Amino acid sequence: MNYLLHILTMINIYVILVLSLNLLVGYVGLLSLSHAAFYGIGAYISTLLIMKLGLGFLPALLLAVVGTVLLSYTISLPSLRLRGDYFVLASLGFQIIVFTILYNWIDLTRGPYGIPGIPRPIFFGIEINSIGSYFLFSGVIAAICTGLLYLIGNSPFGRVLKAIREDEIAAAALGKNIVRLKINAFAIAAGFAAAPGALFAGYLRYIDPTSFTVMESVFILSIIIIGGAGNISGPIVGTVLMIFLPEVLRFIGLPDAVAANMRQIIYGLLIILIMRYRPQGLSGEYRFE
Amino acid sequence: MSILELENVTKAFDGVLAVDKLSLGFDEAKITALIGPNGAGKTTIFNLICGLIRPDSGAISYRTKNITGLAPWHVAQQGIGRLFQDVRLFERLTVNDNILAAFKNQTGENAFLSVVVPWKVVREERSFLERALQLLEFVGLADKANDLAENLSYGQQKLLSIARLLALDADVLLIDEPTAGVNPTMVASLLEFIRRLAKEGKTIVVIEHNMNVVVEIADWVCFMNQGQVESFGLPNEVLGDPEVRAAYIGL
Amino acid sequence: MLLQLLANGIISGCSYAIVALGFAFIYNTTRTFHFAHGGVYTLSVYLFYTLYNLWALPLIVAIVITVAVTAFVGILIDKIIYIPLVKRGSSLFIQMLSSLGLYIVLINFVAMIYGNETKVLSPGIQPTYSFGSLILTQIQLATAIAFVVLFIGVIVVLKKTRLGKTIRAMRDDPQLVSVLGINPRRVRRVVFALGSALAACAAVLSGLDIGTDPNVGMAAILNGAVAVIIGGVGIFEGAALGAFLLGILQSLAIWQASARWQEMITFLILILFLLFRPQGILGVRHRIEEVSV
Numbered sequence: 001m002n003y004l005l006h007i008l009t010m011i012n013i014y015v016i017l018v019l020s021l022n023l024l025v026g027y028v029g030l031l032s033l034s035h036a037a038f039y040g041i042g043a044y045i046s047t048l049l050i051m052k053l054g055l056g057f058l059p060a061l062l063l064a065v066v067g068t069v070l071l072s073y074t075i076s077l078p079s080l081r082l083r084g085d086y087f088v089l090a091s092l093g094f095q096i097i098v099f100t101i102l103y104n105w106i107d108l109t110r111g112p113y114g115i116p117g118i119p120r121p122i123f124f125g126i127e128i129n130s131i132g133s134y135f136l137f138s139g140v141i142a143a144i145c146t147g148l149l150y151l152i153g154n155s156p157f158g159r160v161l162k163a164i165r166e167d168e169i170a171a172a173a174l175g176k177n178i179v180r181l182k183i184n185a186f187a188i189a190a191g192f193a194a195a196p197g198a199l200f201a202g203y204l205r206y207i208d209p210t211s212f213t214v215m216e217s218v219f220i221l222s223i224i225i226i227g228g229a230g231n232i233s234g235p236i237v238g239t240v241l242m243i244f245l246p247e248v249l250r251f252i253g254l255p256d257a258v259a260a261n262m263r264q265i266i267y268g269l270l271i272i273l274i275m276r277y278r279p280q281g282l283s284g285e286y287r288f289e
Numbered sequence: 290m291s292i293l294e295l296e297n298v299t300k301a302f303d304g305v306l307a308v309d310k311l312s313l314g315f316d317e318a319k320i321t322a323l324i325g326p327n328g329a330g331k332t333t334i335f336n337l338i339c340g341l342i343r344p345d346s347g348a349i350s351y352r353t354k355n356i357t358g359l360a361p362w363h364v365a366q367q368g369i370g371r372l373f374q375d376v377r378l379f380e381r382l383t384v385n386d387n388i389l390a391a392f393k394n395q396t397g398e399n400a401f402l403s404v405v406v407p408w409k410v411v412r413e414e415r416s417f418l419e420r421a422l423q424l425l426e427f428v429g430l431a432d433k434a435n436d437l438a439e440n441l442s443y444g445q446q447k448l449l450s451i452a453r454l455l456a457l458d459a460d461v462l463l464i465d466e467p468t469a470g471v472n473p474t475m476v477a478s479l480l481e482f483i484r485r486l487a488k489e490g491k492t493i494v495v496i497e498h499n500m501n502v503v504v505e506i507a508d509w510v511c512f513m514n515q516g517q518v519e520s521f522g523l524p525n526e527v528l529g530d531p532e533v534r535a536a537y538i539g540l
Numbered sequence: 541m542l543l544q545l546l547a548n549g550i551i552s553g554c555s556y557a558i559v560a561l562g563f564a565f566i567y568n569t570t571r572t573f574h575f576a577h578g579g580v581y582t583l584s585v586y587l588f589y590t591l592y593n594l595w596a597l598p599l600i601v602a603i604v605i606t607v608a609v610t611a612f613v614g615i616l617i618d619k620i621i622y623i624p625l626v627k628r629g630s631s632l633f634i635q636m637l638s639s640l641g642l643y644i645v646l647i648n649f650v651a652m653i654y655g656n657e658t659k660v661l662s663p664g665i666q667p668t669y670s671f672g673s674l675i676l677t678q679i680q681l682a683t684a685i686a687f688v689v690l691f692i693g694v695i696v697v698l699k700k701t702r703l704g705k706t707i708r709a710m711r712d713d714p715q716l717v718s719v720l721g722i723n724p725r726r727v728r729r730v731v732f733a734l735g736s737a738l739a740a741c742a743a744v745l746s747g748l749d750i751g752t753d754p755n756v757g758m759a760a761i762l763n764g765a766v767a768v769i770i771g772g773v774g775i776f777e778g779a780a781l782g783a784f785l786l787g788i789l790q791s792l793a794i795w796q797a798s799a800r801w802q803e804m805i806t807f808l809i810l811i812l813f814l815l816f817r818p819q820g821i822l823g824v825r826h827r828i829e830e831v832s833v
């Protein structure tokens with residue numbers, strides 16, 4: 001039972017990550033490889049605020065969101081006015097820069113040693129201390145984020161992002177400030193990625209940089225590709241599937257040393273196959289063309 | 290009175306002059322037809338005005354304001370709308386969303402406001418929907434409102450792109466070959482509508498290959514060849530010019 | 541000290557440049573952002589490791605087989621992964637994602653077979669040569685010589701042969717090539733073969749120099765792609781120039797800070813370029829120009 005609750009909690013965390021990236025991939029049509037960086041920035045800012053300044057979980061989470069949004073401009077301002085493939089490379093670069101900082105700025109982040117002993121979230125004097133209550137707690141936050149992202153996706157803002165995805169030039173000729181809209185979408189996606197970072201830190205009560213690597217960014221992206229983009233259901237289907245998949249593999253009984261690589265190979269093959277045979281993913285609205 | 294003016298504008302692509310020291314003005318509330326053989330530089334002029342490409346030299350001004358080098362969105366917000374020769378719809382959006390995306394001043398285009406004051410956005414959205422429906426009825430696509438734009442026939446796509454342009458409610462309309470691929474009955478009502486827009490005070494520039502259409506709607510005709518204005522005047526004057534006939538109409 | 545660092549930077553620049561030229565071959569002609577180039581790089585150095593270290597084949601034989609097989613792998617990747625997508629009219633976006641998927645598969649395939657730990661390819665201490673206060677290892681010298689030879693080769697192929705002219709024409713206008721009656725498939729095959737072969741050369745040299753692990757491909761493709769962009773997309777000399785700039789700046793950064801920040805330097809340089817000179821050192825500025833249909 002605890003095992004299942006653990007997986008469901010991870011799904012809550014990942015759903016927010018994937019839905020926020022969906023705003024870029026499925027709406028704007030931007031490939032970003034920096035989502036794990038924002039996830040990590042959220043985790044580290046909230047953790048440091050809680051441990052160094054003694055803030056509560058929620059204020060720390062909100063400030064982490066603000067901080068992450070601000071940091072997102074350092075990458076979106078220089079790269080979003082350029083061609084799509086430059087942006088992919090720049091986002092990858094940002095991911096690597098952030099990882100390098102988390103890993104090497106030992107005075108602040110303790111680098112590879114990680115930060116242990118992160119206190120559990122406390123609300124109105126009640127500590128979220130069981131796995132069941134953390135599942136509920138993360139579920140509430142995931143539901144709120146999903147609701148907000150749904151509102152944003154279905155708002156005129158979401159519509160104009162899709163218009164940009166379809167034809168930037170036509171959208172510009174209709175008076176839409178493409179670059180500004182993209183930068184805003186990027187900031188929103190980054191902000192929403194910070195929340196699961198805080199949730200993850202509060203859940204494991206330990207963070208180190210290896211949770212926020214390039215491969216993690218690729219993983220988050222592959223969830224969208226496989227589940228499908230441009231709506232809410234695709235990313236959710238993808239998340240559930242991809243979080244359960246390794247557990248299934250474990251069930252089959254692959255040796256641990258091989259399992260990790262095997263899992264990655266399966267992700268890679270799935271991406272290739274989906275792009276080839278089902279570009280809208282399992283349940284997406286947006287067909288990559 | 291010229292509302293939109295090009296002065297000595299030059300644009301070369303890889304050394305080939307597409308527009309060559311061209312000066313041209315468009316009168317307010319009039320219909321000007323741009324004609325000329327393929328590759329004369331007509332579409333390039335639209336691209337230059339819209340800011341999609343930058344002139345190598347020369348200036349473009351709108352209501353005496355210099356708009357040379359402004360970004361496309363900025364030009365559009367000044368009140369210059371554009372119909373593309375190759376349609377350029379938002380293909381994987383519904384017909385309705387294609388129109389809705391085009392309206393100006395949408396509160397909900399600000400993500401923050403769309404979450405903070407959703408009721409306001411919903412109210413606005415209702416009136417936009419109404420206007421979208423009117424536009425779709427006008428072009429006869431009301432029953433297709435929820436289809437994806439990519440599933441329309443070419444003629445229907447053309448009509449939708451016209452409706453989308455109208456949704457922008459610009460003062461100057463740059464229309465690139467509106468009748469190509471549209472059926473004759475629709476053409477008639479389209480022309481009627483273009484005339485009405487001009488009467489309402491819109492400035493219209495239309496690129497058109499069909500001379501009957503040109504004669505029917507144009508107040509002014511500008512004949513272009515090799516990036517230059519060869520002849521400019523009333524429709525009958527220009528179309529009667531033997532040189533024009535030889536270069537273009539006589540084929 | 542400074543001189544030595546400069547020399548080291550230039551040598552890494554040589555290695556980056558070889559990868560960058562290979563990447564540029566493919567990127568400039570097909571516009572495909574060939575992420576899997578990094579995977580090919582990793583694959584080739586492990587192939588070499590198998591031939592040279594495990595099977596103890598003579599060095600030259602191992603190198604020739606590695607380069608030939610890698611070139612073939614490049615062609616195969618194009619045939620299996622990209623061509624079907626191109627035929628369908630897929631966007632570069634899809635090609636890039638597929639390439640990323642393939643990169644993941646290749647890297648993990650290698651890691652599964654050979655493990656994640658670093659492999660040493662040339663045991664013992666390498667002979668060194670000193671030029672005044674400058675000390676270079678044999679492999680470093682070989683890298684520099686290989687770069688010069690390969691660079692001249694690339695430029696000769698591009699500027700002097702019919703194939704090179706076709707490649708440059710395809711870079712400028714893919715449609716033109718089919719109009720001219722040249723088979724774009726054939727050009728693609730050549731480009732993928734040459735590009736991958738270049739990756740193999742760099743991979744072997746750097747493997748012999750500092751050993752290898754499955755993730756070397758990531759650093760290689762990143763340095764290569766960044767070099768191409770800061771040098772100027774579409775210009776082969778630019779790729780080499782970008783690579784040297786990168787190598788030298790990284791080397792100086794190590795002197796000022798520490799090797800741990802090296803990757804960060806790469807991307808700070810990229811971001812500075814994107815901000816202030818997006819067309820790259822040798823590139824010409826293009827606004828997103830509409831192609832009238």
Ligand SMILES: Nc1ncnc2c1ncn2[C@@H]1O[C@H](COP(=O)(O)OP(=O)(O)OP(=O)(O)O)[C@@H](O)[C@H]1O
Nearest residue numbers: 302307326327328329330331332333829830831832
């Ligand atoms: N983006 C571009 N890049 C390179 N050359 C271009 C570009 N746009 C237009 N040209 C060239 O400029 C010249 C003028 O083209 P333009 O599209 O303006 O002609 P047009 O008068 O609209 O012709 P048509 O009646 O066929 O639409 C042509 O020779 C064309 O090939």
Ligand SMILES: [Mg+2]
Nearest residue numbers: 331332374832
């Ligand atoms: Mg034209």
